[in-house]
Amino acid sequence: MRNRARIMIPLVAAGLLAAACSGGGATPTPPASQSQSQGAPAGANPDQLPRNETLYTTGTQWGPPPNFNPIREWDSAVGTKGLVYETLFHYDPNAAKLNGWLAESGSWTGDTTYEVKLRQGVKWSDGRPFTAKDVVFSFELGKMETIPYHHLWDWLKAVEAADDQTVTFTFAKANYQQWDFNLYTRSIVPEHIWKDRPEKEVLDGINENPVGTGAYTFLSKDQDRVVLQRRDDWWGKTALNMEPKPRYIVDIATPSNEVAMGMLLQKGLDLSNNFLPGVANLVKGNFGLTTFYNEPPFMLSANTAWLVPNTTKKPMDDPAFRKALASSVDVKKIVEGVYGNLVKAASPTGLLPQWDAYVDQGVVSSSGFAFDPAKAKKLLADAGYKDGDGDGYVENKDGSKIGLTLIVPSGWTDWMESARSISASAKAAGIQITPEFPDFNALVEQRAKGDFDLLINNERQLSNSPYTYYEYMFQLPVQKQQNTVNFARYQNEQAWALVQDLDQIKTDDAEGMKKVISQLQQIHLDDMPVIPLWYNGLWAQSSTSVWKNWPAAAGGAPKTGAVMWRNWLELGGFETLTQLQPAAS
């Protein structure tokens, strides 16, 4: 015992000393010998990535990278779609238009035929040429029942390759709005590698060595990261005249936002897509951090947070009650108090600022709502909800007590605070709401089964069309389990018919779209199936220590989003990478 201890003590001391000696920063600058020669991508396989050529990102992946399968758009490793695999188009939310990507152009050649011209000279990372056959193959994968875009084949009739560069899509019914969404969402995979894969492999395969057309390939992966390396023979360099600046991208899985914050301050991270409360102070202080705006709301908007009432339950089945509830919520207090102005209060329609052009101001001014406790009280009284027993809360029309619960996932601290705030402001209007914080999975189950009174939800992101927004709100029929849309279980045949009409309008017919959307807004504001609260941000904190020219509202900076989230690289995230500049230059 004594002897062993004697040996061990110096060992510990040596260990600690060695650890301390190698200290001095989380990201050691590489020795000069390690920097890579410019024109040798094949040999560029360093064990130590040069800091000035590497972009460190976080905020998308929370654990080990599970798979590299682009069909799994929701959980594949960061960059699988967007950096390694590519889509036919990208979508620019600022200009509201599709930009050709793997496709050079696309157009409706008839009411139900769409023709895509592909770019020439695009090569897969294994050197094989990319052709129209790959596009046909990728869309035909959707014929398999469990593939996420299987429903496309409800209205898509055939995909044919006219020649190597031309693909023709023939539709049974042309859903123009949804089609544009599919054009920039679906990854194109190589037929020569995927053709023999069975359905199970297509949906569930890890796809260990992905071969894509994109600007990057995976260099390595580990428990807490993936490392991507730029392809110097990427087709976009000549065809698009674009080049993503970082030679390496390391996406880090941070287990919590606090860790991400610590790493940002240590300058070990260049882009954090985490929600970091209090980042406003850091942006204003001298910490070398930037966000899109240097004043509230600091971030671009990514999605709308709604208060969703369960319209199958009393009294939420009464539009008058829902409207009173909408007027009772003090959103401003949440925006300022809970978020410190990191989010923006939503317009009554809840349409994201990028969709402002579609908001019918006439409808909003005649039927919109705002925080107004007096009006909420009046609406309640007019509809017959009275406080008969004098406890400060109104009762149902039959005199029974109203006691609603508002559920948000436990641990989502900003939403938990918001729920408390909603409860407090509803109290002023006489509505009793108790916040409850179940475990996330329990909440998902309650939500799916309709076993709740009120909840907060934001599961619809910015897209090419308000169609996706109204599909979320009005989709019918209501199933026993509502997994992704219409959690309110709101049934209105007319509204759903209008949403489908909207889908049938060509995406360049803005006036036609506005007409239908205006009617949808009227129904939304009259019936309040969901109550828009605030716009959640496209959380993006970037450090200027190594890379500069991050997107910003001011000056000539890029206006795209700085974001690595899944499905956002096609919405400007990739373009941001091409605009970066080394801070040293």
Next chain:
Amino acid sequence: MRRYFSRKLLIYGLTFFVAVTVNWMIPRFMPGDPVASMVARANVNKPEAVEAMRAYYTGLFGLDQPLWQQYANFWGALLRGDFGVSIWLFPTPVSEVITRAVPYTLALIVPSVLLSWVVGNRFGAYAARRRLLDNTVLPVGYVLTAMPYMWLAVLLAWAFGVILGWFPVAGGYSFSMRPNWSVTFLLDLLHHWALPFLSLFLVALGGWAIGMRNMIIYELESDYSNYLAALGAPSRLIRRYAFRNAVLPQITGLALQLGVLVAGALVTEIVFAYPGLGSLILKAIQNKDFFLLQGTFLFIVLGVLIANFIIDIVYVVVDPRTRAGMAGAQA
């Protein structure tokens, strides 16, 4: 001797069986349906497509079978060494997820447990009956041992990571590195390992030092010590005998403390974003990943049981009375 070990093994076997059963049961009685949340994440909006995926995954994980059947399948698979496929990190096999994480966890736990025990005991023994040390070490020890692991971890990360910038605050090795056998890389591993190790080491150290100090004082006041002193033996010799006797309860203590230490290590890993089992378990719970949770717990249960068994053996070696007792029982 054989009877002693066979009895021990029987107890360990029973413990293992119960622990594994509980470990199978707990996630299944938590609220929520893992397949529902997995499908919800897929963000498929057509109801028929959702149903197809749901049915497919429920069948894939065998969650459509009656509970008893799932339980039987579980044991069957376990004996074949098959832990199933992770739901959260679909489609990675659980065994692969764990194999990648375990080296980090072991590298933290084993040295911190052993070193804190050895150093703590030495230090406690040395401090006992030395007024100056006793007055300083004792309070520090109490403070350390009363400190929650993660709190000390947060303090260390904040002071040495964020403020001073001496140590990294996340990761098992630098994010600019790829694993290789160079000295730079090994030093980098050590650099990332230092703070999580230190926070585990310090908390445990306090406990062992206090325990040892108290034991030594007790032993120094016992009859054999006084007798030795009366015979004129040097105090160094007396202390050595006292130490040997005092160390026995500390060994038992180590066995009892193992579970707590492992739990502490898991929390510490989360604080430092250290890629071991800790954050895996947290995420497995949050995502209702039955299979990953079972796998990680099974690993921990096995680890603790094996460690306890080793301590049992060590006990036989260091304490002659155990051996004598066993011989007596056999006679």
